[in-house]
Amino acid sequence: MKRKNMVSLFAYLIIMTSCGGNDTPSDPDGRGIIPNKGVIELKDNQRGLSNPGMGWNQMFYTFDDVPVLTGNDKSDNLNWIPCDILSFRVSWAKMEPKEGQYNWKVIDNAANYWLSEGKRLAFKFYTNFLWDNPDRQATPLWLKDAGAKGHYLDGNNDPSDDSWMADYGDPILLEKLEKFYKAVAAHYSTDKIEFIELGSIGRVGEGNSYQIGVEPTETELKVHINLLRKCFPKTQLFINDDHGNAACLYAKTLGYGVDDHSIGVDASVNPPGRAYNKSVIDKFHDGKSIIGLEDDTWLLPDDWYLKQMTEAHANYCRIHTSPSNLRKADVRKIVNQMNLKMGYRIQFPRISVPTFIQRGQSLKISYSVRNAGVGYCQVTCYPHFLLKDFNGKEVSSVTDVGFDHQDLMSGSDNATLNRNVSLTIPANTAAGNYTLFISMVDETGKPLIKLPYDGDDGNKQYKLTQISIK
DSSP states (O other): OOOOOOOOOBOOOBOOOSOTTSOOOOOSSOBOOOOBTTEEOOOOOOOOOOOTTOEEEEEEEEETTEESOOGGGGGOOOTTTTEEEEEEEEEHHHHOSBTTBOOTHHHHHHHHHHHTTTOEEEEEEESOOOTTOGGGOOSOTHHHHTTOOEEEEOSSSOGGGOEEEEOTTOHHHHHHHHHHHHHHHHHSOGGGEEEEEOOSSSGGGSSOOTTTOOOOOHHHHHHHHHHHHHHOTTSOEEEEGGGOHHHHHHHHHTTOEEEEEEETTTTTTSTTOOOOOHHHHGGGTTTTOOEEEEEOTTOOOOHHHHHHHHHHTOSEEEEOSOGGGGGSHHHHHHHHHHHHHSSOOEEEEEEEOOSOBOTTOEEEEEEEEEEOSSSOOOSOOEEEEEEEOTTSOEEEEEEOTTOOGGGOOOGGGTOEEEEEEEEEOOTTOOSEEEEEEEEEEOTTSOEEEOOSOSOBOSSSOEEEEEEEEO
């Protein structure tokens, strides 16, 4: 139910200050435009934003103990880029070398630094690596000792160096895997996990049989998809496009997003390289699904990768290289452009209000809102107008609870929503000047989303205007 309130406005406005992603300092003034007859036109400050449900994610391990980051990059918190997510791809065998004994330090030794700064984690726990590499055994061998059925993977006709895998549908595998997932869920609280990728099928969890040769049945795929959802009912999950069209669409019905790894691979033999899988990912372009892409290890973002991100409507892009490479002069421009388009970018282009108000009157605020990003906003949030007195104390506020974040389609859809709310000024409010702020709040009223404007009060609340109450 919407609350009705009354207001008048007389104000300063936020103007563009600096280019996103570069190191140019902001305009020292920051504000200074007086609204024309109660119409405020907000100007995007062109800075990259870190928000939930979107952004870069930095790969830490590519395989178990093989770190992607090098040198000083291991202690870089990446605050210079919209990256709040540290991503781990590690094998189940590494995480649970003995049944019920968990090797959390594999993740925690690296993750605690990020978590201490309020950042989040992403996981993929895989069960297969290669045919002939016992040093990278991915399925815990204690499963075999517990009676799980499976077979050795032999690619060179030499059984002395084979790895072993459990059959995808083996009941002992599924029972023990469920216990492992539940242990992960107990060790890492929901607010620390940004997303988890399905990793129990295929080579390093990517869903394909490359270098393994074992294909799952449709039933086995569904069982693994269901199991991960069962153990993480409120977590954003992903499935890789290599699992195939049927599996991806089934996972979509359970709230999975989709991702495509290794964008740009084979660029040297087939320039400009491998594009995202349109046949699968385009089916997730519904304003309700999350999409992610990964630039492969030795590649750097370029115009072509930016095009892939845009056309795929990607909310996430994975950094699969040491992050200082993204500071290089030849990629910095592209990175800056990606910072401003990746995921969602909520703008309020126009806010219309009277220039003053009498106590006891009711005031309607008309505003427009749009998403300038290429992805979709899947975070439940609502526009919130807040009036504060000279001491920063709340006088009145209103939340547009009729707003549906899923109506904010991507910038390429050119969808601008026009909304109206009413704000009530208590009858006993003293006459004088007040300040109006705007924010995007969660269901509890807590500011949640960073907006592309200056004037933030430090709590994701953005100064719009001064209000004169008569």
